[in-house]
Every structure is written in C-alpha cells, then in structure tokens.
Amino acid sequence: MLAMNYRGPKRVRIDHKPMPEILHPEDAIVRVVRSCICGSDLHLYNGNVPDTRVGSTFGHEFVGVVEEIGPDVQKLKVGDKVIVPFNIACGKCAFCKQELYGNCHEANSQASAVGGIFGYSHTAGGYNGGQAEYVRVPYADVGPTVIPEGMDLDDAVMLTDVVPTGYQAAEMGGIQKGDTVVVFGAGPIGIMAAKCSWLFGAGRVIVIDKEEYRLEFARNYSQCEAYNFMEMDDPAVFVKKTTDWMGADVCIDAVGAEAAGNVLQTITGRKLLLQAGSATALHWAINSVKKGGIVSIVGVYGPTDNLVPIGNVVNKGITIRANQASVKRLLPRLIDHVMNGVIKPKQLITHRVPLEEVADAYRIFSDKLDNCIKPVLIPPSANM
Amino acid sequence: MEDTTKDYSHINGWGIDADPKNDPTYPMKRRTNEEHSGYSWERPPQQPINMEVLHSIERPNISAVFGTAMPPSGLSGMIRRFAFKHSENSYLHWLPLLLADRVNVVEGIIEDFKEGKAPNIFAEKGYPAEWKYEKGSLVTKMAVGAAVVGVAVLMFAGEKKRKKWFYNLMER
Ligand SMILES: [Zn+2]
Ligand SMILES: [Zn+2]
Numbered sequence: 280m281l282a283m284n285y286r287g288p289k290r291v292r293i294d295h296k297p298m299p300e301i302l303h304p305e306d307a308i309v310r311v312v313r314s315c316i317c318g319s320d321l322h323l324y325n326g327n328v329p330d331t332r333v334g335s336t337f338g339h340e341f342v343g344v345v346e347e348i349g350p351d352v353q354k355l356k357v358g359d360k361v362i363v364p365f366n367i368a369c370g371k372c373a374f375c376k377q378e379l380y381g382n383c384h385e386a387n388s389q390a391s392a393v394g395g396i397f398g399y400s401h402t403a404g405g406y407n408g409g410q411a412e413y414v415r416v417p418y419a420d421v422g423p424t425v426i427p428e429g430m431d432l433d434d435a436v437m438l439t440d441v442v443p444t445g446y447q448a449a450e451m452g453g454i455q456k457g458d459t460v461v462v463f464g465a466g467p468i469g470i471m472a473a474k475c476s477w478l479f480g481a482g483r484v485i486v487i488d489k490e491e492y493r494l495e496f497a498r499n500y501s502q503c504e505a506y507n508f509m510e511m512d513d514p515a516v517f518v519k520k521t522t523d524w525m526g527a528d529v530c531i532d533a534v535g536a537e538a539a540g541n542v543l544q545t546i547t548g549r550k551l552l553l554q555a556g557s558a559t560a561l562h563w564a565i566n567s568v569k570k571g572g573i574v575s576i577v578g579v580y581g582p583t584d585n586l587v588p589i590g591n592v593v594n595k596g597i598t599i600r601a602n603q604a605s606v607k608r609l610l611p612r613l614i615d616h617v618m619n620g621v622i623k624p625k626q627l628i629t630h631r632v633p634l635e636e637v638a639d640a641y642r643i644f645s646d647k648l649d650n651c652i653k654p655v656l657i658p659p660s661a662n663m
Numbered sequence: 664m665e666d667t668t669k670d671y672s673h674i675n676g677w678g679i680d681a682d683p684k685n686d687p688t689y690p691m692k693r694r695t696n697e698e699h700s701g702y703s704w705e706r707p708p709q710q711p712i713n714m715e716v717l718h719s720i721e722r723p724n725i726s727a728v729f730g731t732a733m734p735p736s737g738l739s740g741m742i743r744r745f746a747f748k749h750s751e752n753s754y755l756h757w758l759p760l761l762l763a764d765r766v767n768v769v770e771g772i773i774e775d776f777k778e779g780k781a782p783n784i785f786a787e788k789g790y791p792a793e794w795k796y797e798k799g800s801l802v803t804k805m806a807v808g809a810a811v812v813g814v815a816v817l818m819f820a821g822e823k824k825r826k827k828w829f830y831n832l833m834e835r
Contacts, residue, residue, distance in 0.1 A: 286775075287768035290787040303710040303728050329760035330743065332733035333771035351708075369727060372704050385707055385727040388718035390751055395730070401717075402760075405730030417728040418707070456681055477674045480681035502674055582757055612680075621676035642789025648796035 281658065282336045282411030283637045288326030289645075293635050296336070299407065299415035304351035307419035309363060312661040313436040314341035314409040314634075316654050318466045319579040321645050322536050323400055327549070328581055330389065330401040337398040338656075339365035340439040341409025342432055345423075354420045360432075361423040363416055364606030365440045367395030367404065370421035381603030386417065392582060394603065402582060410637060412658045424610050427618060432663065434617050436655060437467075437624030442613050444577050444604040445471025445533075449479050451575040451600035452529035457482035461518055461527040461567055463560040465493035465505065467627050467653045468577060469533035473501035474622065476529075485521070487514055487563075489539060492650045500626060508540055518567035526569035534560035535578025558587055565591050576601035630654035715740075717747040739767035 284294040299308055320337050322328050345359045355361065368375050369385035374394075386395025387404035395417070398408015407414060416423060426435045445468050454460060460476040462469045465488035476484045484503035488494050494505040511517045518527055538544065538559035548557030564574045565588050574597055592599060616622045629652045632640040640654045671677045707727040714734045718725050735743045742763035749755035775782045785791075793801045 286771050286782060286787055289789075290768075290782075290784060291789075292783070292787045302731065304708060305728075326764060329757045329764065330746075331764055332739075333764075333767045333774075335732045367728070369707050371707055376704070384722075386729075388716055388722070388725040388729050389747075391719050391721040392751055395726070395728075401730070401732070404726075405716075405732045407730065407732045417710075450680075454681075455683065456678060475680075477671060478676050478678070478680040480678035482669075482671070582751060616676065621679070638787050638789040639792035640789075642792040643796065646793060646797065646800075648792065 280412040280660075281634060282407070283338065283634070285323070285331065285335045285337060286333055289324060289641075291324065291337075291638050291641055293637050296407075296411070299413050301347060301349045302415065303417055304349045305418050305420060306349040307345050307352055307355055307416045307423065308347040309341075309343040309361065309409075309414050309416050309423075310346045310660060311338075311341045311343040311409050311412060311414055311658050312360075312663055313343075313432050314338045314411075314656050314658075315436055315439075315441075315628075316410070316640055316644050316656065317440060318468065318537075319399075319535065320641075322579060322581065324641055324645060325537070325549075327536060328400045328402060332401055332405075335398070335400070335405075336407040336411050338408030338410030338414075339397040339399055340436060340441070341397075341414065342426065342435045342439065343409070343414070345419075346413065348419060352419045355423060355425075359423075360426045360435075362426055362435050362438050362610065363397070363409070363414075364422040364424075364443075364610070365396055365399075366422070366603060366606055367397065367406065367417050368421050368607065369418050375421070378605055378608040379602070380422070380605045380607045390582065396603075410634065410656055412634070412660045422607055424607070424614075427614060430614075430617065431625055433625035433628055433655065434623070437627065437653075438610065438613055438617065439606065440604065441467045441471050441627065441653070442617070442622060442624050443606045443609040444468050445473075446475040446478075446609055446613060447602070447604040448472040448531045448533060448575050448577040449475040449481075451573075451577075451602070452476070452479070452531060453573050453598070453600070454479035454481050454529055456480035458528035459483040459485070459522055460529045460531065461485045461487065461564075462503075462531045462533055463487050463514075463563055464532070464534035464538075464578065465490065465497045466533065469531070470497050470501050470627060470652070471622075471624070472531050472533050472577070473497060473503045476531075477502070478616075478621070481529075485518070485527070487517075490647055493647075493652065496652055514540075514563045515566040522569070526572060527567055528569055528572050530564035530568040530572065530574050532560045532564045532574065532576045532578045536580050538578075562588055565595075565597060568595070568597055570595045571597070573598045573600060575599075577604070627653045628655050632656055634658040717743060720748070720750050721752075737767075737770050739763040739770055742766060 282296040367386040368380040368383035372384040374382040383394045395404035486497040486505040497505045541559040544557035544559045746759040
C-alpha cells in the first residue's frame with residue numbers, strides 16, 4: 280500500500296509499505312478515504328518532537344471504511360464508514376472512565392504524560408498514521424464512530440480533531456454569556472475555537488494572528504473580529520486597551536510550539552529546541568487575560584521544559600485549563616451540530632491533494648503558500 | 664466602559680451550549696472512589712510483545728496495545744535505549760531522543776542507498792510546490808545553500824587554494 284514516509288526534518292515522501300495487520304483482538308483495519316495534514320503535524324515535520332523515527336507514517340485525522348476486524352470487535356462491522364478520533368483510547372482505564380479519552384493509560388508505553396495518538400511519533404505511542412491507504416486502528420469499539428447517513432466525508436474528517444479541539448478550547452474557557460474571548464492563532468483550530476465560542480454565549484470574539492489571509496478567513500467563517508499582531512506594538516496592551524483596560528475574560532492559545540512573534544522564544548524554542556517550542560502565544564494569553572480569568576490551551580507543546588510567566592498566573596489568579604481534546608466524549612454533540620448546520624467544518628478545507636503529492640502538500644501547508652488553511656489528502660484507493 | 668456586547672442572536676447556534684455551571688474541573692472530577700486504589704482497572708488483553716518496545720520508567724509495564732511503526736535499531740536505537748533509562752522528568756530522556764532522531768536521519772539515507780535508491784531530497788522537501796507558489800523564496804534558499812556549501816568546501820580545501828580563492832574574490 281502507499282503511505283507517507285518521514286525521512287527527516289522537512290523531508291517526507293510517498294512509499295510502498297506493508298499492509299497493516301490485526302495485532303490485537305480489538306483491532307480493526309481501516310481503508311482511508313480522507314486524511315488531513317494538521318498544524319500539529321508540522322511540529323513532527325520540522326523534527327521538533329522527540330522520538331520521531333525515520334520511516335514513520337504521520338496522520339491523526341482520517342476517516343475511512345472498515346476492511347477487517349479483530350475477533351473481539353463487536354460494535355463495528357466490515358464496510359462501516361467511520362470517523363476515527365485522533366486519540367487511541369481503551370475505554371477501561373481510570374482515565375477513560377472519566378471520559379478523558381485523550382489521556383488513556385493503555386495506549387502508549389513510551390510516555391506517561393501523553394496518550395496514544397495515530398501517527399504522532401513514538402512519544403505518542405509509535406503508531407503509524409492515516410496518511411496512507413490503510414491503517415491499523417486499535418480499540419476499534421471505543422473510538423471509531425459510524426458516519427451518519429448523509430454526512431459529507433469532508434465534514435466527517437474534520438470531526439476527528441479540528442472541530443472537537445476547537446470546541447473543547449472554548450468549553451475549557453468556561454465561557455459565560457457575554458464574555459470577551461480572545462483566540463491566539465487563526466489556523467483551523469483557532470478559527471474553530473472562535474466559531475464555537477459563540478455557542479457558549481460569548482459576547483465578543485477576537486482572533487489574533489499574523490497572516491492577513493487567515494485573519495480574513497476567520498472574520499468570514501467565525502463572524503469575529505480579527506487583528507494582525509504585526510501591526511501591534513504589543514498584543515497584551517492591545518487586548519487591554521480594547522477591553523477598557525480590564526483584559527479578556529477568556530484567552531485561548533491555539534498556536535502551540537511553532538509560534539512566531541518573539542525572537543528569544545523562536546531561538547530557544549524552535550531553533551535550539553531548549554524548550555518545548557516557543558511559548559509566545561501562551562505568554563500573550565496569560566498576560567492578556569483579565570485577573571481571575573481563564574486561559575485555555577490546546578496548542579501542542581513538546582515534552583521538554585518551557586519558559587512560561589508562571590508568576591503572572593499566580594499574581595493574577597488565573598485558571599489554566601488545557602488538554603488534548605476528548606474527541607469521543609464530544610462527538611455525539613458535535614455530530615448533531617454538523618447535521619443541524621450549526622457548524623460547517625468542510626468550509627475550512629482549501630486544498631484537496633492526492634496522497635501521492637504529500638511532500639508538496641506539507642510544503643504548501645507549512646509555508647502557508649497559496650492561502651492554504653487546511654489540506655486534505657485523498658488516497659488513490661479512496662474511490663469516494 | 665463602552666458596551667461592546669451586541670446582540671449576537673443572529674449567529675447560528677449562539678448560546679446553545681451555554682452552561683452557567685461549566686465547572687473548570689469538568690470532566691476531571693467525574694471520578695469515583697475506585698480510582699483511589701491506584702493502578703487497578705481490569706486491563707484489556709495484552710498485544711503480543713514480539714518486538715522491542717521501549718517503555719517509560721514512569722509506568723510499570725507496556726501498555727495493552729502499542730504502536731509497531733519503527734522499533735529501535737542501529738546507533739539511534741542505542742541512544743534511545745539510553746534515553747529510556749531516564750524519566751520523562753529529565754533532560755537525559757528528551758535530549759538524547761532528539762539526538763537519536765538526527766542520527767536516524769543519516770541512517771535513513773544510508774538505508775536508502777543500500778536499497779539502491781538515492782533519495783530525491785528536492786522532491787521530499789516539497790520544493791516543486793514552493794517553486795510553483797513562491798519562486799523568490801526558493802531562489803534565496805538555494806543561494807544561501809550554495810553559499811554554505813561553498814564555505815564548507817573552502818574549509819576543507821588546502822591553505823593554498825583558500826588563499827587563491829580569497830585573492831580572486833578581492834580582485835573582482
Ligand atoms: Zn490534528
Ligand atoms: Zn484508557
């Protein structure tokens with residue numbers, strides 16, 4: 280089968296790889312029909328996530344058709360079209376029982392801090408991902424959810440990560456009616472977080488980024504205000520000023536480790552890898568939120584240390600909430616929202632690329648070429 | 664304060680998920696007393712361990728399922744084994760892993776040649792796409808690359824050649 284193959288920082292290609300096999304009684308093999316490249320894949324692509332081994336296949340956002348099931352799989356059958364959450368979760372451990380499906384303890388041997396994630400380095404379990412024709416899906420009865428009749432595959436694939444992560448970012452903000460929410464980052468997750476903030480009753484939603492085309496996209500899609508930090512002296516001062524010098528009720532970091540905007544952070548976090556990515560957006564979130572406010576973090580950071588203004592967190596009495604999205608917990612609600620037209624996620628997809636051209640797709644997405652917001656890869660065997 | 668809050672009820676779905684009791688500890692607080700007894704859940708069956716799987720020293724065992732993408736091998740594998748002797752709380756875990764990743768890249772290139780194929784690095788880096796959408800940046804990148812290679816060549820060249828090159832440059 281064809282699969283994306285990581286060869287080193289900024290080097291990927293398409294190769295023939297052996298077909299995945301059932302290795303555990305609760306496994307399924309899924310034929311991929313859509314898979315996305317995610318902003319967090321760029322941390323892997325740039326070689327910033329420890330234990331990203333050459334030869335791995337990335338891809339944690341995919342939907343497909345069940346081709347084969349292990350002997351203990353009961354809820355799925357061959358031929359089902361499924362949404363596969365990006366997190367791999369057993370459904371039995373202490374954390375799964377609390378619906379913390381992003382924090383499962385039976386899916387990743389290699390680290391205790393992060394759960395199992397498809398195609399996301401050995402630090403996240405060493406699984407091959409969905410940027411391929413076929414993929415092995417462990418615990419097939421827990422995560423995978425049958426795509427409802429009539430749902431567009433492009434909408435479905437966005438339910439594997441982008442929509443739940445954006446939604447949970449807003450949910451973790453504890454937004455109360457009328458709150459001012461500031462979202463740092465106008466990538467797909469930031470745009471979705473801004474959109475979902477309205478569902479929790481926000482009174483004002485502001486998005487901050489540096490790419491004009493992404494800001495324009497956010498304004499249209501998320502019906503929010505959007506500003507370019509390149510035109511600000513200081514984002515924290517800007518937020519204070521526009522909130523009558525109080526600060527935002529809720530700040531969302533939807534950027535994570537690849538943040539631009541601060542030279543020191545870029546050098547220590549992105550170039551020298553001395554901290555877990557550049558924490559610029561997180562600084563801005565902490566310093567822009569109102570005293571007693573909530574900072575919600577969904578941006579992905581590496582596992583090493585970070586230089587974070589923790590003193591300001593204490594002095595301002597900020598609540599910080601952060602997690603990988605608990606996709607399975609949120610799916611029923613979000614499927615309803617998509618079916619009812621409250622959220623239209625496929626509108627974020629700007630590029631449809633054959634899987635064979637994966638190297639170009641990564642370059643376009645990572646360099647923000649051709650006004651790219653979200654690329655989806657389509658394997659030759661998709662047939663739909 | 665200027666009232667910036669407007670009527671947003673025209674936005675599809677506005678406020679439908681509003682919950683005044685949205686508690687910051689949700690869903691973490693949805694736990695039962697069972698959890699106080701520690702690592703005690705009924706574990707899923709173990710995936711057969713027929714390959715080398717490294718596991719964090721912060722857990723007692725290998726998780727019930729695990730990924731089989733790339734078992735540790737070669738020099739990078741040795742470095743990774745060393746890293747996994749240290750906890751996730753230690754730089755001695757993460758920095759060797761990053762080093763192993765870089766070593767692994769070289770191993771990958773050697774592997775490619777062994778299998779009789781030269782990696783097409785130009786294509787792997789997606790430069791055809793960059794050429795299509797942003798010629799200028801690619802040209803700059805190539806020029807910088809050429810300069811770096813040039814300097815490297817000079818460093819390895821003998822004293823005489825270096826002097827000659829320097830004089831040539833100054834003459835122009
Ligand atoms: Zn993702
Ligand atoms: Zn679990």
